[in-house]
Amino acid sequence: MYNKMGNDSLSQNCDGSLHLDTAENTDRDPGIFHEIDLSKQPRAEDGQPLHVKFWAKSSDSQPLTAAVMQSKYPFAQTTHETQYLTPSWKQYEFDCVAPGNADGLWLHFKTKGATDIKEIGVTAESAADLGLNAHDLTAQGCESNIDKYRKGKIEVEVLDQSGKPLPKADVQIKQTKQSFLFGTEIQGLNPDAQSQSQLDYQKALKETFNFATVTPYWPHTEKHSGQVNFDSFDKQIDWLSANDMTIKAHPAFWPHYTPGFVPSDPEQAAPMIDEHTKQFAEHFSKFPHMRFIENNEICAAEADASQNGAINWVKKVGAVNAVEKETAIEQKAIGTNHPVEIVYNDYQSNEQEMAMLDRLQADGKLPDAIGIQMHMTQGNWPLEKVEHIINKLSKYGRPIYISEISVLSGEHRIGSDDHPSLDWKSTRDGEREQTEYVEKLYRVLYSNRHVKGITWWDLSDKNSWQGAPRGLLREDMSPKPAYDRLHNLIQNEWRSDVHTKTDESGAVEQRVFAGDYDITVSDAQGHQVQHVHAHVDEGEDCKTVKIKLDGHI
Numbered sequence: 001m002y003n004k005m006g007n008d009s010l011s012q013n014c015d016g017s018l019h020l021d022t023a024e025n026t027d028r029d030p031g032i033f034h035e036i037d038l039s040k041q042p043r044a045e046d047g048q049p050l051h052v053k054f055w056a057k058s059s060d061s062q063p064l065t066a067a068v069m070q071s072k073y074p075f076a077q078t079t080h081e082t083q084y085l086t087p088s089w090k091q092y093e094f095d096c097v098a099p100g101n102a103d104g105l106w107l108h109f110k111t112k113g114a115t116d117i118k119e120i121g122v123t124a125e126s127a128a129d130l131g132l133n134a135h136d137l138t139a140q141g142c143e144s145n146i147d148k149y150r151k152g153k154i155e156v157e158v159l160d161q162s163g164k165p166l167p168k169a170d171v172q173i174k175q176t177k178q179s180f181l182f183g184t185e186i187q188g189l190n191p192d193a194q195s196q197s198q199l200d201y202q203k204a205l206k207e208t209f210n211f212a213t214v215t216p217y218w219p220h221t222e223k224h225s226g227q228v229n230f231d232s233f234d235k236q237i238d239w240l241s242a243n244d245m246t247i248k249a250h251p252a253f254w255p256h257y258t259p260g261f262v263p264s265d266p267e268q269a270a271p272m273i274d275e276h277t278k279q280f281a282e283h284f285s286k287f288p289h290m291r292f293i294e295n296n297e298i299c300a301a302e303a304d305a306s307q308n309g310a311i312n313w314v315k316k317v318g319a320v321n322a323v324e325k326e327t328a329i330e331q332k333a334i335g336t337n338h339p340v341e342i343v344y345n346d347y348q349s350n351e352q353e354m355a356m357l358d359r360l361q362a363d364g365k366l367p368d369a370i371g372i373q374m375h376m377t378q379g380n381w382p383l384e385k386v387e388h389i390i391n392k393l394s395k396y397g398r399p400i401y402i403s404e405i406s407v408l409s410g411e412h413r414i415g416s417d418d419h420p421s422l423d424w425k426s427t428r429d430g431e432r433e434q435t436e437y438v439e440k441l442y443r444v445l446y447s448n449r450h451v452k453g454i455t456w457w458d459l460s461d462k463n464s465w466q467g468a469p470r471g472l473l474r475e476d477m478s479p480k481p482a483y484d485r486l487h488n489l490i491q492n493e494w495r496s497d498v499h500t501k502t503d504e505s506g507a508v509e510q511r512v513f514a515g516d517y518d519i520t521v522s523d524a525q526g527h528q529v530q531h532v533h534a535h536v537d538e539g540e541d542c543k544t545v546k547i548k549l550d551g552h553i
Helices: 138-150 196-208 231-242 266-284 309-317 321-333 351-362 383-396 428-447 481-493
Strands: 010-012 016-020 032-037 049-057 063-070 081-084 090-099 105-111 115-124 151-159 170-178 182-186 211-214 246-253 292-295 341-346 371-373 400-404 451-456 496-501 507-513 516-521 527-534 542-547
Touching: 010 516, 049 063, 063 090, 063 115, 063 428, 081 090, 081 351, 090 105, 090 383, 105 115, 105 266, 138 151, 138 428, 138 507, 151 170, 151 196, 151 516, 151 527, 170 481, 170 507, 182 246, 196 481, 211 321, 246 266, 246 341, 266 309, 266 321, 292 321, 309 321, 309 428, 321 341, 321 351, 383 400, 383 428, 428 451, 428 481, 516 542, 527 542
Parallel strands: 151 542, 182 211, 182 451, 211 246, 246 292, 292 341, 341 371, 371 400, 400 451
Antiparallel strands: 010 016, 016 115, 032 105, 049 090, 049 115, 063 081, 063 105, 151 507, 170 496, 170 516, 516 527
């Protein structure tokens, strides 16, 4: 069962345990790795829940990462767990879901130093073992949960001029805004441009989405120390506000992407980090449509192989202390501005992040909301994996936002941040696959009661991250079929527009999607008309609106 991969630093101890010894490392890929072939295990189908367990120790307390991965390129992994080992034997275990196209799986271990591992086991589980209800992932289950969790009750009572109930009155209940946040990042938005391409981009943006993420990355807003410029992002925010879109600013603090002028010494970097966080929060929280400020991948920084002052500072003080300190700075900077929530966003969604959130919870310092990244560059995720991650993080009782999500319409590859691909194009087959998967994915996400918003990343293929065809629009801004499918879901299927008449008691009761409504009523002859605005919340509580046709409510 043991199959050595990658280097010659593996040996077997007399007790049968595996010994991974220190090897020559590179800056980009530190550590040594070992992979165990799982092909002789019972075949794991796409979406099969798995339980991984092993014993391990390290004389110098080295971190060890473990992942279940495809054996074929591009090696999509189902999880990436980092365990901090002790000098004594200790058992480690975690649950995961087999990646799509699970033909040929490997259990992958990686460490930076001498480590011993034994009694490795990978066993199949049921969906119930992971706390999943398989029915929730079916079309029927999603539809039932959407009705249960995304709608609320509204009752309209219509009275005549004398205050008596008016039967057979005409009632229209038309939704004007959804409570659920359907969003996208908007790096391609340039309000000053008037090209046809830009106008098409703006049209696609405002006709489908009610939520947008602006991205004032630190290196883009402060190219030289002390010279801060937010102007281009302010213009984006003004355009979004004019189109009544809820806005998130991302990220206030992201250790990995830090300007080159920040010193590598953590003590010297710390005051510069704090000042940037303060300026960011003060500036962007003042916009009335700004609802979220996001911190990004601080937990991930503890295992980041690259070096800069911000990463070094996080490694020195620890992710928990870093999150608590920067959040406190943001809260003070936001001050008495309109309510702005602070989101913690990461791509890990594993036991390492859970341990950090556990500490924050114990300290009473949990963020206002939790963000989850779901970039599927290396393959579409099984829906079981999607649901498992959300439900696992729901234990903290915070709203969950899918902060970054992308599904490719072309070849699945391992992308590069430093060298975006120029030949990574959308294909007809890829667009068909993207469309089919996106609909299933959004139905699962929208039907999960813990999720309060979804942000697509990137809206278009033009200048997309890593050069990948992850957009809903092509490079020329023409919509892909996935865009059209999402538009239909968001703007038609998941909106309410009811036209009916009152019963003999002068009332109408309807179950509608949560959000803002315009209600128009008139008598049977259409002689008297009254307009009222109302908001409906998710849940079973009924919103009652009384309307008197002489204009008095």
